[in-house]
Amino acid sequence: MTYENITHLHRRRFLALSVSAAATPFMPRSGWAFGSETHSTMVGDIELTVISDGHLTIPSAVLAPNAPKEEFEAFMTGLMGSVPETVQPETNHALLRVGGETILIDNGSGKKFQPTAGKLLENLSINGIDPASINKVVFTHAHPDHVWGTLLEDGSLALPNATYYVGETEFAFWTDPETEGMMPDDFKPFAQGARRDLLAVQDRVQLVKEGDGIAAGVSVLDTPGHTPGHISVLVDGGDGLIITGDAMASEFLSVQHPDWAFGFDSIPDMAIASRKALLDRVATDGHRVLGYHFAYPGIGNIEKASEGYRFTAS
Template sequence: MAQNTTEFHSFRHGKFDVTVLSDGHLTLPGEMFAPEANAGERADIVTRLGGEGNLAKAQSNIPLIVTGEDVILIDVGAGNRVQSSEGRLEENLNRVGVHSSDVTIVVLSHAHPDHLWGVTREDGSLRFPNARYVVGFAEWSFWMGPHADALPADRRPYVSAARRDFAAISGRVSLLEDGDAVVSGLSVLATPGHTPGHISLRLEGEVPLIVTVDAAASEIVSFEHPTWSFGFDMDKDQARQTRIALLDRAARENAKLLGFHWSYPGVGRIEKIGAAYKFTSVRT
């Protein structure tokens, strides 16, 4: 499996080779990035994200992690089922010399469309046919159980799609909990709130690498205004507590961070400043 990663951000972390691929991006209104901001604050955030007219891009950064014989993806994107600007993951895998059949492990952080819907093709077949799948126990239990039926009507499509895709992997899924190992050196961090069973990931190295996924959805808002929510947070209070605890831990451990919706490549370091934080990208 020859890899050409010159077009993508790649680095070595401990025993892991990490390449940040992209599924494309979502275009979202400023209210989704910062629901609690006032008009002036929101306009400033949209501008700093490179947007205009109250619209900005939320990138879909997907880590490809290679260690030993395992080829691991953390999330699979939207599969071109949400916005036409998404669905690029498989194309970008091919560009680094990885075929979908080479992937041995797929970690699904949560069941929102832009993280899960790419798991199957239009005909219902698995996009990554040789992989085993990892989902948080609490996330699986929520979407496959009765509590999801109580979600508002506008979220009902999420429920039916999550059940469709979880059913497709049901014969090859492992349900993990906080601290469980995906492989040696790569473990689950329970980070609930964005969804009931949302998970982040931790890779061991000289310092930890924490893949925050949507526990910290913006490199601006989540750091500078950690008490503010993200528009898709399902339990805003729990998400807030989780986010602050996660960022405090990352700052305390001098961890490297990788965020799903952050400006590509979404990799950098954290510094705690008073009650807020500063994110410094590797591209700065």
């Protein structure tokens, strides 16, 4: 595998941004999931609530580093009026209530990554959800914005009663002591953080693979490529829903141009293949998707378009 893409990005600038909030919005934001603004819906018998961890700031150059430059610039200009220096993707956590269980997909950045993220616990509290009531956590993958919320500043678990479901390939990759050495220097913190958090919960980890059940009507889809063992979550009820993690990083770029690898896709060809398979599946079977970095709450339908696909919030 290669992190070649990432090495070509504005790495130092990205890390510098992680301590300052830039002003350019990615998309019109609907705000964090405060109180009555929190989005809830039913997927069959399963209650879905979307809890925000805040938002991130990343260079727009990271969105599609291998796309033809003129096409990318034309696309961004059509979307936002110009090509901004930075974009601000949101962070949408699915909280599922099924059969007396409370399941959270990913646990956010904690206070370790960017100052505008790490709001998950506050937003759980505002919504009257006790972290101790969450009995299962699914990690789509072990990047900072998805797992660095595992430990509180005092080293205790933020979600003390959870079993952690992790793709077996993902767990093996990030807990391998040699993984850090494969990373460019500026990204070694990604490997250190993933290893820290996965090992912190290793006694509670349930390794999973394609088709494994998390709870009644909730199961695992293998969608590798963004990271080696990235998984998505299938919620089987009503019209169905797939929680895509970062297999689709944007409701615009990933959907309309699935061939454009996201800069953080660690195995670009595999990520593109997984994304296309997922898009084709949901455009065919009518399942909705929930994208982690889509505009809140990030839920919608996908349909085939003349070029690529189209996302419609629903």
